[in-house]
Amino acid sequence: MSFSDAIYIKSTREGPEIMANFCQHIFDDFVIKVGGVIGNRRTTVDKYPFSIDAKPSMATEFMKRMRMDNYGFVPNLLLPIFYSKSEEIWIKVNGESDIPPLRDVILKGVIGLITTSDDSIALFLDNPERDVLIRHAGELTLLEDPFWTEDRLLLFEDIPYRFKSP
Numbered sequence: 001m002s003f004s005d006a007i008y009i010k011s012t013r014e015g016p017e018i019m020a021n022f023c024q025h026i027f028d029d030f031v032i033k034v035g036g037v038i039g040n041r042r043t044t045v046d047k048y049p050f051s052i053d054a055k056p057s058m059a060t061e062f063m064k065r066m067r068m069d070n071y072g073f074v075p076n077l078l079l080p081i082f083y084s085k086s087e088e089i090w091i092k093v094n095g096e097s098d099i100p101p102l103r104d105v106i107l108k109g110v111i112g113l114i115t116t117s118d119d120s121i122a123l124f125l126d127n128p129e130r131d132v133l134i135r136h137a138g139e140l141t142l143l144e145d146p147f148w149t150e151d152r153l154l155l156f157e158d159i160p161y162r163f164k165s166p
Contacts, residue, residue, distance in 0.1 A: 004082045005103070007110060008057070008067065008075035010120040010136075015043040015054035015077060018113070022079070023052070025112025026105050049084035049102060072136040073120040081106055104152065111155055114140065130166065 011018060016034055023030045023045055036042040036055075043054040057078045059067065064074045083102055103125070110123050114135055123133040125147060132148070134141045140161040142148055 004080055005106060005126050006081065006124045007079040007106075007113075008071065008122040008124065009077040009079065009113075010073045010075050011077060011117070013117070013119070015041060015056075018077060018117075018119070019043045019045060019052070019054045019079070021116055022109045022113055023047075026109040050105075051082040052079060054079050067122075070131065071120070071122045071134050075120075075122070103147075107152060107155060111159070114159060 007022075009018060016032055019032055023032070027045075027047055030045050030047050033044045033046075034041060035044070041056070045052045055078055057075045059074070067074050107123075110121065110133065113119060113121055118138070120136040121133070122131055122135075124131050130143070130145060132143050132145045134143070140156075140159060141164050142153075142156075142161050143166045144163055145166070
């Protein structure tokens with residue numbers, strides 16, 4: 001089983017700057033690699049057990065409308081997050097394979113982005129596919145989901161948010 005979560009962002013900043021901001025909240029050290037061609041510049045950080053990219057969002061018109069309806073903004077940057085398939089990081093939650101400790105790390109990076117920027121942000125989780133967090137126009141919304149454990153909500157101690165049904 002493979003997981004790949006994603007962070008959708010609308011920002012005036014470039015991928016390398018956003019990646020550095022995100023990673024500084026979750027890693028002690030990291031190396032950013034930048035490649036690709038102009039207009040499709042890709043920024044990557046490979047830090048076991050993660051591989052995180054930052055790339056321009058190349059959504060179709062249909063996807064742009066869907067994102068606008070769901071998020072209130074059209075992302076211009078996508079950060080897909082890939083998790084290692086190494087079995088020692090997977091645990092069973094409610095009989096399903098899950099990766100809560102790794103998602104806790106990613107959540108800390110998202111919170112870092114929220115507290116250090118005005119960017120619009122959406123956190124999308126895989127398996128099952130769903131949005132769990134949207135920050136737009138200064139308002140943070142957590143979508144009602146089993147993802148929001150008491151420990152995860154404590155990470156938002158000084159950040160105002162509201163809950164909303166998906």
